[in-house]
Structures are given as structure tokens and as C-alpha cells.
Amino acid sequence: MTDAPPGARGPLAGVTVLDLSRLLPGGYCTLLLADLGADVVKVEEPGRGDYIRWSPPLVEGTSAAHRALNRGKRSITLNLKSPEGGDVLRRLAATADIVVESFRPGVLDRLGVGYTALNALNPRLVYAAISGYGQDGPYRTLAGHDINYLGYAGVLWQGGPTGSEPSLAGVQIGDMGGGGMLAAVGILAALADTRVTGRGRFVDASMTDGAV
Numbered sequence: 001m002t003d004a005p006p007g008a009r010g011p012l013a014g015v016t017v018l019d020l021s022r023l024l025p026g027g028y029c030t031l032l033l034a035d036l037g038a039d040v041v042k043v044e045e046p047g048r049g050d051y052i053r054w055s056p057p058l059v060e061g062t063s064a065a066h067r068a069l070n071r072g073k074r075s076i077t078l079n080l081k082s083p084e085g086g087d088v089l090r091r092l093a094a095t096a097d098i099v100v101e102s103f104r105p106g107v108l109d110r111l112g113v114g115y116t117a118l119n120a121l122n123p124r125l126v127y128a129a130i131s132g133y134g135q136d137g138p139y140r141t142l143a144g145h146d147i148n149y150l151g152y153a154g155v156l157w158q159g160g161p162t163g164s165e166p167s168l169a170g171v172q173i174g175d176m177g178g179g180g181m182l183a184a185v186g187i188l189a190a191l192a193d194t195r196v197t198g199r200g201r202f203v204d205a206s207m208t209d210g211a212v
Helices: 023-035 064-069 085-093 115-121 147-155 173-197 207-211
Strands: 016-019 037-045 073-078 099-100 126-129 201-206
Touching: 016 023, 016 085, 023 037, 023 064, 023 073, 023 099, 023 126, 023 173, 064 115, 085 115, 099 173, 115 126, 126 173, 147 207, 173 201, 173 207, 201 207
Parallel strands: 016 037, 016 099, 037 073, 099 126, 126 201
Antiparallel strands: none
8 A cells, every 4th residue: 555645635525524423433434434535524512512522531631532533524513403503504415415423313303404304405415324223123212332232233242252251342343343334335335326326325324233
């Protein structure tokens, strides 16, 4: 592998991504897209920002994880619960190529900024939703963490010697591999299809499915 020359354009140059996600899965997904040249605009909650901002260790008052996940991105704050914030997001989505979110299924629909509403404004939009258990099924509204997804997927039983108790991996497999990376691959496939058909796609990335 060789270094890219100064000023080189990535394969996703000219592609705009709205990152509405929080924490590791969505942040890792959009980091991969940013590294490929996409213009990623991270949308954060006013006053609090992404929760990972406060995850230790802190460097000059900011989480090292937050710095690592959000290099190469721009950031704005929007209150999506307010009519004004929703209007701004809809205007941004009307000209964006990709939206990534990690809310529980149905949350953004209730706020009027979910897939159906944004797709009506921008039929070419690729919309990726990262969740613990997918957009349908009996667990769709449940909260969860990486350990839950790995437990349901059976991965915890594969981390130690035969006959040992379940053990947790040293990295967040469900968040990164099952969520972030799976979503990024789905987004790239959907984007390629959109360039052929002119129609956007909905990408459903379940961290439990990805862990399986």
C-alpha cells in the first residue's frame, strides 16, 4: 500500500453524509465513509452532544474515543424535537446523499424526520438505521449493549477454552463489526445501486444479526 499524494480525492468525494447517530456504531460507520472521502456532517444534540464525548479517557476535556471517531467530520447541533430543528434537518436531507442514524426504531418517524419523510423529499437518499435488533421483530424497541448482542448471537461462548464460562471479547464486536462496518458495506452497496437506478435505499443494520 502506498500513501496517497497530497490533495488526492477519495472515491466518495462529493458525497454528503448526515450522521445523526450516537456512540460507537454509527460513529465508526461514518468514520469509514469519511476516510473514503465523504463529507460527513455530524448532527448533535444541543448542550450535550454525542454521549461518547464524555467517555474516558479524556484529552484536554474531550474523550479520546470521540476524537478518534470524529476526525475528518464537520459538526452542527440541532434540536430534532423542535419544529425549527426538524425543518433544518429536512432541508439538509433534501440535498444529502446518505443519512445514518442509531435511534430505536420509530423514534425519528414520530419526529417527522424518519425514512418515509426524508425519502419523500429526496428519493435518491440512502438511509441507514443502526439498531440492536433490527427494525422489526419482538425485540425491536429494546435497549441493549454490545454484551447483549453477543450473548444472543452466541459469540460469548466462543471466546474462551472449551467448557469455560462465557467471556467478553476485548473489543466491541457487535458495535463495530455487526453495526458500524455492516452498515457501511450496506450503504456503499445502496449508493452504487442508486447511481444506476436513481432510487434511494433503506439499510437496516442490526448489531445482533451482524454478530451472528
